[in-house]
Amino acid sequence: MPESIQTIVALGPVEAGIVEPLLMPGQRFVPDPDERDLAEARAAIVRAAYTVDAPMLDRMPELRVLARTGVGTERVDVAEAGRRGIPVVITPGSNTSSVAEGVFTHLLALVKRLGDLTSLVRYGQWEDRAEVHVGDLEGHTLGIIGYGRIGKRVERLARAFDLNVVAYDPFADIPEDIRRDDLDQLLRESDFVTLHLPLSPQTRGMFDADRFTSMRRGCILVNCSRGGLVDLDAALSALEDGRLGGLGLDVYDPEPPAHHPVFDHPRVTLSPHVMGFTQQSMANTVRDAVRGALAVLDGRAPTAVAQP
Secondary structure (H helix, E strand, C coil): CCCCCEEEEEECCCCHHHHHHHCCCCEEEECCCCHHHHHHEEEEEECCCCCECHHHHHCCCCCCEEEECCCCCCCECHHHHHHCCCCEECCCCCCHHHHHHHHHHHHHHHHCCHHHHHHHHHCCCHHHHHHCCCCCCCCCEEEEECCCHHHHHHHHHHHHCCCEEEEECCCCCCCCCCECCCHHHHHHHCCEEEECCCCCCCCCCCECHHHHHHCCCCEEEEECCCHHHECHHHHHHHHHCCCEEEEEECCCCCCCCCCCHHHHCCCEEECCCCCCCCHHHHHHHHHHHHHHHHHHHCCCCCCCECCC
């Protein structure tokens, strides 16, 4: 391989048709690298399910940058990469709209009882429709927990539904009229709650039995953030006694999850962590990852880098 050629490899499935239009002369993309390609790689585009640890880094001695398609780095040894002088580029914002729309997908399905209504028509039970109580969003209150990019986008969409909005995030700058400094106060005010927090020792299992007791009775909870935020045993108990009016889940801990009895509850909607993985958002996140990697190779600062 000529010295002037820069090899960029994919670690996980990446479409060449998205990457190659962004490359400069003297750069080549290898979507399915062999050991020789890895040994020559200057940059790697890393998908979410791919593990990059010290042994993997040993196979790429020429590597100058890792670019993760997304923001989660649980499978990437960021500290080890840092010790080797390899920045880990991340791509915040590329799926912001997709995840926010996913929140309303679950919320509308639960409030409008879409699953129950589908069954009535499908199984010829039209006369039973009065027994299904369909709700509205207008005039109700949505509590947003975590006011980053996605939380802010959820707020914008909520306004279109004439929802009242309150938000909690001790680390974010929230407008005074919607800010709530006490989480339990937000829960007492909210008819619907959506989670947009990172998973940490402080947030793991934060929605436990005590937290569900703090919620307004009949509240609907949607989690498109991290599965470990919600104790599913406590959620099932809250659904069964009516404290929780509905639960929408796109994320689980671990993934894929073992079957849990809450999955069978009629007031639960489920999706397999795909709300942020639309065709458009996936193309966006790959492009952002490639641009970040190319910036590093060109001596420029990328938009965002993960910290150990």
